[in-house]
Amino acid sequence: MSKIVKLKKGFDINLAGKAAKKIANSPISETFAVKPTDFVGLERPKLLVNEGDTVKAGTPILYNKFQENVMICSPVSGEVIEVKRGDKRKVLEIKILADKEIEYEHFDSFNISSVKNISRQDAQKQMLNGGVWPHIIQRPYGVIAKEEDTPKAIYISTFDTSPLAADWGYALKDDEEAFQMGIEVLRKFTQGPIHLNQNINGEVSSVFSNVTEIQQNKFSGPHPAGNVGIQIHHIAPIAKGDLVWTVSPFGVAQIGKLFLNGVHDASRLVAVAGSEVKDPQYHKTFTGACVDRLIEDNLQQNHVRCISGNVLTGECIEKNGYLGFYDNLLSVIPEGDQQEFLGWLKPKKEVLSFHKAFGLMSFLNGKNKEYKLTSNTNGEPRAFVQTGVFEKVLPMDIYPVYLLKAIMAEDYDNMEALGIFEVIEEDLALCEYVDVSKHDVQRIVRDGIELMQNG
Amino acid sequence: MKFLENILEKQKPLFQKGGKFEKFYYLFEAGETFLFSPAHTAGKKGVQVRDAIDLKRMMMTVVIAMIPCLIWGIFNVGYQHQIATGSLTEGGFAAFFNWDNFLFGARWVLPIVLVSYAAGGAVEATVAVIRKHPINEGFLVTGMLIPLIVPPTIPLWQVALATVFGVLIGKEVFGGTGMNILNVAMTARAFLYFAYPSQISGEVWTQLADKTPIDAYSGATALAVAYDSSISGTSVQQGLSEVNNALAAPFGGEFFSFQNMLIGGIPGSIGETSTLMALLGALILIGTGVGSWKIIFSVFAGAFAMGTIFNLAGANEFMNVPAEYHLVMGGLAFGAVFMATDPVSAAQTDVGKWIYGALIGMLTVLIRVVNPAYPEGIMLAVLFMNVFAPLIDYYVVESNKKRRLARATV
Numbered sequence: 001m002s003k004i005v006k007l008k009k010g011f012d013i014n015l016a017g018k019a020a021k022k023i024a025n026s027p028i029s030e031t032f033a034v035k036p037t038d039f040v041g042l043e044r045p046k047l048l049v050n051e052g053d054t055v056k057a058g059t060p061i062l063y064n065k066f067q068e069n070v071m072i073c074s075p076v077s078g079e080v081i082e083v084k085r086g087d088k089r090k091v092l093e094i095k096i097l098a099d100k101e102i103e104y105e106h107f108d109s110f111n112i113s114s115v116k117n118i119s120r121q122d123a124q125k126q127m128l129n130g131g132v133w134p135h136i137i138q139r140p141y142g143v144i145a146k147e148e149d150t151p152k153a154i155y156i157s158t159f160d161t162s163p164l165a166a167d168w169g170y171a172l173k174d175d176e177e178a179f180q181m182g183i184e185v186l187r188k189f190t191q192g193p194i195h196l197n198q199n200i201n202g203e204v205s206s207v208f209s210n211v212t213e214i215q216q217n218k219f220s221g222p223h224p225a226g227n228v229g230i231q232i233h234h235i236a237p238i239a240k241g242d243l244v245w246t247v248s249p250f251g252v253a254q255i256g257k258l259f260l261n262g263v264h265d266a267s268r269l270v271a272v273a274g275s276e277v278k279d280p281q282y283h284k285t286f287t288g289a290c291v292d293r294l295i296e297d298n299l300q301q302n303h304v305r306c307i308s309g310n311v312l313t314g315e316c317i318e319k320n321g322y323l324g325f326y327d328n329l330l331s332v333i334p335e336g337d338q339q340e341f342l343g344w345l346k347p348k349k350e351v352l353s354f355h356k357a358f359g360l361m362s363f364l365n366g367k368n369k370e371y372k373l374t375s376n377t378n379g380e381p382r383a384f385v386q387t388g389v390f391e392k393v394l395p396m397d398i399y400p401v402y403l404l405k406a407i408m409a410e411d412y413d414n415m416e417a418l419g420i421f422e423v424i425e426e427d428l429a430l431c432e433y434v435d436v437s438k439h440d441v442q443r444i445v446r447d448g449i450e451l452m453q454n455g
Numbered sequence: 456m457k458f459l460e461n462i463l464e465k466q467k468p469l470f471q472k473g474g475k476f477e478k479f480y481y482l483f484e485a486g487e488t489f490l491f492s493p494a495h496t497a498g499k500k501g502v503q504v505r506d507a508i509d510l511k512r513m514m515m516t517v518v519i520a521m522i523p524c525l526i527w528g529i530f531n532v533g534y535q536h537q538i539a540t541g542s543l544t545e546g547g548f549a550a551f552f553n554w555d556n557f558l559f560g561a562r563w564v565l566p567i568v569l570v571s572y573a574a575g576g577a578v579e580a581t582v583a584v585i586r587k588h589p590i591n592e593g594f595l596v597t598g599m600l601i602p603l604i605v606p607p608t609i610p611l612w613q614v615a616l617a618t619v620f621g622v623l624i625g626k627e628v629f630g631g632t633g634m635n636i637l638n639v640a641m642t643a644r645a646f647l648y649f650a651y652p653s654q655i656s657g658e659v660w661t662q663l664a665d666k667t668p669i670d671a672y673s674g675a676t677a678l679a680v681a682y683d684s685s686i687s688g689t690s691v692q693q694g695l696s697e698v699n700n701a702l703a704a705p706f707g708g709e710f711f712s713f714q715n716m717l718i719g720g721i722p723g724s725i726g727e728t729s730t731l732m733a734l735l736g737a738l739i740l741i742g743t744g745v746g747s748w749k750i751i752f753s754v755f756a757g758a759f760a761m762g763t764i765f766n767l768a769g770a771n772e773f774m775n776v777p778a779e780y781h782l783v784m785g786g787l788a789f790g791a792v793f794m795a796t797d798p799v800s801a802a803q804t805d806v807g808k809w810i811y812g813a814l815i816g817m818l819t820v821l822i823r824v825v826n827p828a829y830p831e832g833i834m835l836a837v838l839f840m841n842v843f844a845p846l847i848d849y850y851v852v853e854s855n856k857k858r859r860l861a862r863a864t865v
């Protein structure tokens with residue numbers, strides 16, 4: 001039974017430099033990295049390789065001490081050249097110098113009909129060892145799913161409404177069969193439906209429209225309509241005791257390829273976008289690519305901030321840093337470390353604002369205006385003052401400020417009662433953007449989730 | 456501007472950790488961020504771009520929304536003075552917007568504004584230094600609100616004292632802007648009202664500046680007139696219509712005609728007299744989204760509803776005051792627009808805002824009509840509902856929790 005949900009609340013951040021639907025001829029990155037910090041909750045990585053080891057694409061690199069069966073695998077074949085550590089010897093990056101020709105670890109391969117005959121246990125084992133299990137995220141908490149769980153349903157959002165987001169339909173245009181295969185594999189894990197959530201507006205790629213025996217839901221509205229958490233809330237809100245899984249479209253395709261071709265295929269199309277990119281477009285590379293090749297001779301200027309992911313939820317990385325496991329977007333925006341004379345009083349038309357307070361005139365520009373935003377915080381942190389704003393960008397039946405205050409007060413009962421199980425950071429990212437008082441809303445949400453997990 | 460930036464940059468080490476004036480870092484920071492919005496950039500994680508708004512700008516918007524009331528108030532102080540001393544016998548806009556009125560008004564109003572900002576600023580700065588937190592922008596608004604809700608004859612030392620009390624007891628003891636329970640400006644006014652009642656009630660609404668008023672001038676506010684006539688048992692409307700203050704043709708009709716009260720050529724607290732200017736402020740607040748239209752609208756609606764209920768009851772003369780008169784008399788409009796909408800002390804949920812606003816309006820009229828001690832109700836109504844706002848929100852949020860609980864499977 002399909003659902004159609006029209007959302008009104010939210011806010012589109014229309015940034016300049018959207019990726020054109022073409023693929024660059026850029027040289028492929030030489031190094032790739034596995035970053036334990038990409039995986040939420042992976043506090044104790046156990047390394048399986050040392051500097052100097054050679055690995056194949058799909059060779060396990062590390063696992064979580066508290067989830068021993070879930071392997072994090074190398075995206076490419078090559079040599080482990082560095083294990084970068086931070087404070088207290090925390091593992092930050094395992095860098096791999098890639099071979100020219102990728103060699104793969106081999107797993108069992110199937111076709112669409114034969115995969116239907118394998119058991120959940122066999123499929124699970126291949127996914128765990130083949131490095132694709134981390135694509136399965138469980139709600140509540142937004143962490144890597146536990147292999148022993150059976151979810152009530154599986155949700156896949158096929159469109160991304162966040163700023164500069166890559167188009168999943170385009171990024172997976174050659175992976176139609178793999179996507180269908182991935183769905184077949186995922187079907188083994190739940191008695192409930194698999195929800196494939198699509199955008200009402202705009203054409204739906206055949207990658208998604210041709211998938212059979214799933215529940216297709218349609219959504220419309222501004223960001224965060226594409227967030228899977230928002231979609232779940234409107235299809236079947238997560239109540240206490242519920243457990244559902246979410247997978248990104250790329251995750252589904254990579255799971256599919258593991259069964260279709262029997263290899264850990266981390267190749268992907270990555271969008272390189274943002275106002276500071278000369279030629280914003282897609283690049284063919286692998287998960288965890290070093291961004292140096294992607295921005296080489298491709299920047300308008302050098303004082304920029306590179307972000308793995310989108311500007312709302314992404315992570316700031318160095319110019320020779322690495323894309324995250326879950327990210328298929330490199331956003332490049334101007335660094336905003338300049339003071340501005342009477343910046344709090346000046347009329348501003350070029351800096352996007354959700355608000356219309358005195359002098360903020362971006363609302364006059366209309367919806368099609370593309371903005372060039374910097375990383376400046378445009379103000380300093382303060383206590384909560386303004387009310388009723390977060391609610392306007394969160395299309396959920398949740399009182400966000402009350403939830404955040406419950407988290408700050410470490411009030412477990414209220415966190416639960418106010419809906420902590422229904423949200424993860426990305427769902428409240430817009431609240432952080434529009435916040436007059438500049439709170440780290442997403443960090444607070446994660447703190448709350450960790451309290452619930454450990455409490 | 457590079458020049459200014461360099462000066463600040465040079466002084467900075469003195470105020471930073473280990474510097475000579477380390478203690479006063481937040482004073483320096485306040486000055487610096489006032490001149491230059493800081494070069495802070497987003498952290499490594501979390502949003503990488505932020506909205507253009509900040510608290511300073513938001514507060515500034517409220518100050519700008521108050522400017523019509525302030526300017527009108529300045530003219531009106533002069534205007535009332537002229538009427539009281541008999542030098543003005545014709546009303547109307549030409550007589551109102553008059554250079555002499557402005558100069559006279561400014562002579563009495565600006566010192567109040569200055570003292571309020573100075574006293575409040577000093578408290579903010581001291582607390583910031585002691586408690587080691589940034590200086591709160593909230594005072595931009597409070598410093599302007601307080602002068603607008605006191606009579607033009609108020610002694611300056613009382614302004615200073617009330618401001619200190621309001622900021623310190625109303626706000627800082629709770630942890631500063633955003634943490635307070637009561638509206639700071641209303642707290643300051645309540646302090647004056649109970650500590651120095653003779654300077655804030657009675658014949659204090661006209662700045663005579665040592666001149667004696669002419670015999671035909673009463674100087675009473677509309678609410679006081681209404682109250683008096685209800686005591687003597689005559690019709691309030693008749694009582695109001697008998698006041699003319701020797702002024703022909705104010706902004707239409709009699710001195711206390713609906714129209715004249717709406718426009719605001721009447722005695723009262725500096726900023727409260729003109730309902731029209733308060734509505735202009737409301738337009739700015741609503742247009743910019745800084746003030747909640749739900750609260751403003753529901754205060755007016757609540758007051759009108761309560762006035763209508765009293766009309767139907769009609770047990771005494773005050774109850775018979777036409778409901779729409781309540782909207783333009785006294786400080787209801789100013790309070791609805793600038794006091795009730797204070798986001799920190801108001802209800803925070805959408806449903807809560809409707810209830811909160813409506814109750815303020817109803818309580819204001821209830822206090823005006825039924826309570827014999829206080830001719831004006833908006834101050835107490837706002838403070839009372841400030842205290843109840845969290846309770847209103849509690850029940851609204853509780854219903855949200857119940858919906859969620861109903862879905863739980865374990």
